[in-house]
């Protein structure tokens with residue numbers, strides 16, 4: 001089978017693809033950038049299996065470039081870039097990479113939470129800028145994390161892993177979700193409606209599944225519900241937050257700060273975010289550790305090879321597509 005990889009993956013993952021006998025031809029994006037729409041369409045028309053990235057829009061029109069497409073293996077746990085119902089209609093299975101990135105994503109969430117609370121990025125800039133003139137009683141005072149209230153919006157695998165970390169800091173943990181999660185008890189997380197969570201939390205961290213229902217879940221009204229001393233952390237998908245409303249709330253002092261890994265119109269972001277000291281911004285790197293990116297690649301490759309052999313797919317999102 002012919003396989004298109006839309007962006008180079010970690011070396012050991014590429015090695016597996018290059019050595020696999022099941023793959024007759026392997027085409028890898030030669031550029032250090034996302035494929036253009038034309039390149040993606042041309043490559044999709046050529047391949048049997050598409051190994052896509054979360055920034056590749058795999059819509060019905062793309063699928064229609066190739067009526068023989070055998071698999072879309074997305075190199076991400078999120079799959080809002082793929083029109084899964086359209087793939088199902090066309091009999092194309094879609095796979096993602098769940099399970100292996102929960103801990104790394106929770107780690108990064110924790111980094112952001114601590115960094116914004118204790119002003120780490122500002123402090124680092126201060127040192128590098130040669131501004132440090134000696135210890136001072138009120139220099140770069142931040143906010144404590146321990147014993148505070150953490151509100152987790154969406155207690156899935158990643159939200160749960162975040163709660164585990166918060167326990168070590170003796171935090172009170174609240175969560176909201178579409179349904180009660182029985183495993184919340186294991187981490188002492190208390191179920192509340194989202195508005196209660198917003199009103200009571202010192203840190204609000206967003207981990208919902210992104211779809212129409214969670215689009216702009218956090219907007220002007222929700223930001224107003226938060227405490228003025230509270231911080232918002234988002235590592236899920238940018239459009240979960242109305243980014244313009246967030247900038248307004250930050251400027252008006254309606255919340256104390258924000259830490260973001262994702263943006264509404266990536267790679268763009270509201271330019272004013274970059275001017276605010278109480279904002280920590282990183283470029284969608286929550287799963288970006290060598291171990292995790294390799295594990296994600298291995299799941300994608302397992303699925304590619306299983307499809308070549310006609311074996312069951314390990315993380316299929318639409319098993320009905322294969323019949």
Ligand code: GLV
Pocket residue numbers: 054075076077078079101287
């Ligand atoms: C990252 O954002 C992912 O969905 O894997």
Ligand code: GLV
Pocket residue numbers: none
């Ligand atoms: C700070 O360095 C302290 O000794 O309180």
